[in-house]
Amino acid sequence: MELTEFIIKTLTILVVFVLTLLIAMYSTWGERKVAGFIQDRMGPNRAGPGGLLQPLADAGKMFFKEDFIPALASKWLFIAGPSLAMLTALLASAVIPFGSTFRYDGVEVVLQGVESNIGILYVFGVVALGVYGIMIGGWASNNKFSLLGAIRAASQNISYEVAMGLSLIAILMMSSSLSLGDIVAQQHGGNWNIFYQPLGFIIFLTCSFAECNRVPFDLPECETELVGGYHTEYGSMKLGFYLFAEYINMFVSSAIISTLYFGGYNYPGMDWVYNQLTAAMGTTTGHNIATLIGTGVFFGKALFFVFFYMWVRWTLPRFRYDQLMNLGWKKLIPLAIINIIITGASVLFLKPFITSLLN
Amino acid sequence: MTLMERAYLPAIATGMAITLKHFFKKKVTIEYPEVKRYLGPVFRGRHILKRDAEGRERCTACGLCAVACPAEAISMVAAEREKGEEGLYREEKYAAVYEVNMLRCIFCGLCEEACPKQAVYLRHDEFIPVFSDRDQVIWGKDLLVEDMNNRYTREAWTKEEARSLDLKRANGEATNVVPRAIP
Numbered sequence: 030m031e032l033t034e035f036i037i038k039t040l041t042i043l044v045v046f047v048l049t050l051l052i053a054m055y056s057t058w059g060e061r062k063v064a065g066f067i068q069d070r071m072g073p074n075r076a077g078p079g080g081l082l083q084p085l086a087d088a089g090k091m092f093f094k095e096d097f098i099p100a101l102a103s104k105w106l107f108i109a110g111p112s113l114a115m116l117t118a119l120l121a122s123a124v125i126p127f128g129s130t131f132r133y134d135g136v137e138v139v140l141q142g143v144e145s146n147i148g149i150l151y152v153f154g155v156v157a158l159g160v161y162g163i164m165i166g167g168w169a170s171n172n173k174f175s176l177l178g179a180i181r182a183a184s185q186n187i188s189y190e191v192a193m194g195l196s197l198i199a200i201l202m203m204s205s206s207l208s209l210g211d212i213v214a215q216q217h218g219g220n221w222n223i224f225y226q227p228l229g230f231i232i233f234l235t236c237s238f239a240e241c242n243r244v245p246f247d248l249p250e251c252e253t254e255l256v257g258g259y260h261t262e263y264g265s266m267k268l269g270f271y272l273f274a275e276y277i278n279m280f281v282s283s284a285i286i287s288t289l290y291f292g293g294y295n296y297p298g299m300d301w302v303y304n305q306l307t308a309a310m311g312t313t314t315g316h317n318i319a320t321l322i323g324t325g326v327f328f329g330k331a332l333f334f335v336f337f338y339m340w341v342r343w344t345l346p347r348f349r350y351d352q353l354m355n356l357g358w359k360k361l362i363p364l365a366i367i368n369i370i371i372t373g374a375s376v377l378f379l380k381p382f383i384t385s386l387l388n
Numbered sequence: 389m390t391l392m393e394r395a396y397l398p399a400i401a402t403g404m405a406i407t408l409k410h411f412f413k414k415k416v417t418i419e420y421p422e423v424k425r426y427l428g429p430v431f432r433g434r435h436i437l438k439r440d441a442e443g444r445e446r447c448t449a450c451g452l453c454a455v456a457c458p459a460e461a462i463s464m465v466a467a468e469r470e471k472g473e474e475g476l477y478r479e480e481k482y483a484a485v486y487e488v489n490m491l492r493c494i495f496c497g498l499c500e501e502a503c504p505k506q507a508v509y510l511r512h513d514e515f516i517p518v519f520s521d522r523d524q525v526i527w528g529k530d531l532l533v534e535d536m537n538n539r540y541t542r543e544a545w546t547k548e549e550a551r552s553l554d555l556k557r558a559n560g561e562a563t564n565v566v567p568r569a570i571p
Contacts, residue, residue, distance in 0.1 A: 066411045067411050069410055069413055069415055071415055074419075340404060343407060344404050345400065
């Protein structure tokens, strides 16, 4: 039993890993398509039908470029930078619940890499590590612009992590659990957190843009001021890893947003669909198909937020650095604290009041 | 700034709505190698040496086109028509060699205007194809003289005529003009 469990877990993690990579890969294609469409262009359409082979062509190009390390760079750290960025980006997807359970031969398999009861803490820990990849890469390049970009990235990530954590506390006060699986299960039946935490959602969303170093907070790679930012000296697949890590981060944070605020794999009318399917196809097949539908819904939500990231990128201009810091420290953090107080008061006073009214 | 402006989010929403509108807009791109745009009846493309209605070459090798050419791209060798060649050449003198250097040609159309015999034209419906070899640069009579099975005519001269031509084409009638890409 121990061995089967091990194999099942390994397989789940592999599937999650491959799916994350695949989605990140096609996000690069999607990004360029969305950019094109928003600017009244066609986007890539030469490699394969609709340009679908473009990511492969890009990867091929990246791999065959000269893998260059500057003479004065710190060699090991220069390699460690992109590796760390990739590693931390990929780690976070392990705890995301992609669906409820899968039944096979009497065994229930949870569609989640690791069922951790501190899932959201784990995500935060890993995301906080992500800044090391950028910082190490920028420092090891031995280039002023790289270092400036890395410093910007570090201070930006640390600043916005505070507001992000604070906005999350409100959610945790409502769910009284750190497990992502529990948080999703509690949102069953249209009980999505977005309806209770609209302010918290906006703060979280803004902070996740900053955490992913995406427009309008992409100051670490601000090419008008810093050449290429922390990856100025990078080329070949090392640069590819940095860019790829950004897309993985985008997908992971989209998945986290849909898990925390949009009910994960829950969708309206879910119980009805479940009952119909189990009545028609039996408790095993029906259950599995219902789970698959839920997983599809989850990916739909996550991919919508990936699209949202791109949509914002091709709409908004970049912030100035002082504006970024003002927004982070003087606006988002106070707002998040107010949100916590309101949520706390509601949980303490409003919730018992409403439940007593209903009963 | 008012509170509404300082909140920043309404402005963001407006901007996002604008970009979303563009997202679903029809794209103006014409995908060139597959779709070619109709460039109008006065476009000056590849050269053609016309034949008359009986299939005889119109050119009489007077050299006026070569003189008119500002880029000195045209050169020719004249020859006298022999007995029995009346079906091939309209005039008593003809161009045995007629060459256009496509690297020199600037497609100004002065040769067209200089020609007293309406022999040389720049097609409005075809480009000079891309070439990469030296021996593809100079075009001789084999490439320039009109093919009687696929004659070159210009049907629409004005915008109105072009529009009626579009109508004709929409009704499925045969025309000689390359279809216009609908952008």
